[in-house]
Amino acid sequence: MASIKFHFAVIAAKISAKLIKLIGGNASNMPGQIALKLCKDFMSQAPKAPLVVCVTGTNGKTTVSNLLADALEADGKKVVSNRLGSNIAPGCAANLLNSLNWRGKCRVDVAVYEVDERASRLVLPYIKPDYLVVTNLFRDSLKRNAHPDYIFSVIDTYCPDTTKLILNADELCSSMLKKNNDKVYYGIGKLPTDITESINIVHDYSICPNCGATLKYDYLRYHHIGYATCPECDFHSFDADYLVTNLDIENKELTIKIKGVEQSYPLISDIIFNIYNELTVITALLEIGIPNEKVKELVARIQVPDSRLNHKKVNGVTVVQAMSKGQSCISSCRTFDYVAGETGRKAIVLAMDDYYDRKKSIEYIGWIYDVDYEFFNKEDIVQVIATGPRCYDHKVRLLLAGVPEDRISCAEEEMDGVNLIKTKEVDHVYILYDTSTYNLSCKMKDKLVNSLEVEQ
Ligand SMILES: [Zn+2]
Incomplete structure (x- = not known):
């Protein structure tokens, strides 16, 4: 009562x-x-x-x-x-x-x-x-x-x-x-793109929780996502009750094995x-x-919410907003990997600083050293534009990742970064934003779309 x-x-x-x-x-x-x-x-x-x-x-x-x-x-x-x-x-x-x-x-x-x-x-x-x-x-x-x-x-x-x-x-x-507790597991079985050795900076859970031996991965998707087995004892990843056995991207079909x-x-x-x-x-x-x-x-x-990822094509250039959570290295790594893997010539605008941290406390910038900026060291990534007060930290990280300096631009004021985009040289522009910079990224996108429309 x-x-x-x-x-x-x-x-x-x-x-x-x-x-x-x-x-x-x-x-x-x-x-x-x-x-x-x-x-x-x-x-x-x-x-x-x-x-x-x-x-x-x-x-x-x-x-x-x-x-x-x-x-x-x-x-x-x-x-x-x-x-x-x-x-x-x-x-x-x-x-x-x-x-x-x-x-x-x-x-x-x-x-x-x-x-x-x-x-x-x-x-x-x-x-x-x-x-x-x-x-x-x-x-x-x-x-x-x-x-x-x-x-x-x-x-x-x-x-x-x-x-x-x-x-x-x-x-x-x-x-x-x-x-x-009572529980069920879901998982995605081995994919053709899977690997067995990590290529990411962050790869936690590489040690067997039972015996401390180095785990072997039957397949590894990214970071520690995959199926691990221990060569020294009987420990292995849990088997999925809901297991994806086929991903047909072309026909937009997902096959799941259940019981x-x-x-x-x-x-x-x-x-x-x-x-x-x-x-x-x-x-x-x-x-x-x-x-x-x-x-x-x-x-x-159902649809994946628009605020996470959306596209707009104007005058031959596709403008994409994609969430890449600042401070969260895995979220950013996944977005970086996805963006880098897309076809076509690309410009990437980074607007990932934590607005709340910036205003109310001390922003911790060390997370960028956990993110694989190395994904951006690719011929078809024509330009990476770091924006915001932390733009030079991102530039150092990009240089350490081997991105040639002539492909890196910086803009302390985020909106100024839009003016630096070489729209004539790219097919795609990706604006990567944090949860706290979504509205800002919308303004950047609008500014870019307007300038592309004027060029038309
Ligand atoms: Zn073990």
Whole structure:
């Protein structure tokens, strides 16, 4: 039975949400803060939705939780998700508040929470999810997240023992979470492009957790993503219950082997990290109990959000905005690798500085030495333009990666970087942005598109 304090918190927080909306504000965090302030155990007192799914991990959690909420909504379910709010405790509390009516009773079928992996200790023990989806655990901002093993210990300690986990078999760190919980694994089998020795600067988890021997990878996709076996003991990566056996990029088809039977699904992206995101969503939908044929139909209706990657072709030049999270070396490595692998002559604009860190604390720049700028040392990358106050740090890193100096330009003011693009010499311009510089990258793209239209 919920306390008077809880009911008071629900009403006060809902009134604040109405007022914030009335004045045109974003009511995605503040009502959660109010609810937690007025009732400290608001999250544990609130009635649970019939189905609660949390999504966490270093990379891909926003995309996965959004796609999952989209698919469940398309299935006709009443869903709340914190897609417009933060993924730390107040944002999750606000999402929980949205799942309740004024009387404090649950009013939805499903609650999907994107949960920051570090903040999971303040969320998971209280909302007790039915499912916890973990995308991966990678090296991330040193200042915020320390080492992935630390994040592992946070999730492992605070995830309830009753929660079923949906884990990435191809990623050794997160796949070992919650040893005794009920769980399923998803993974992508060997691809023709896979290798056996790492080419990345960052390759964590190269040592057997049982005996300390150097692991051998049957196949390695990037960093430590792949299938590892120990030559000295019987340790190996987990085998996937949902295993991708074929990726048909041309015909946009994804084949997944489930309980020995191969099933085909529409492929919604040709980028490997988004294929992982899609596979994660398919696994979660099937685990939740949505029939296979329905899942196929739902997947065909969902789209990778535009803010992650979008294209516009003007006057023969394709302008692409792509997220490349600053401070997070793996996110940036994946984007660098993808961009470098695209065909055609390219100019790359870097706008990846952390605006929040710059304004409110000291920005840690060491992360750029974990990112493979070496991918940009290619003949068809005609130009790399580093922008922002940290542009010279990026230039040093590019020089160390062997990129010829005459292909590197710097602009301390980000918008000035657009003027330096040699549009006549390239087929593609990639603007790489951080989560905090998305709006800036849109302005850069608009400026470039306008100048290309004038040239026409
Ligand atoms: Zn071993």
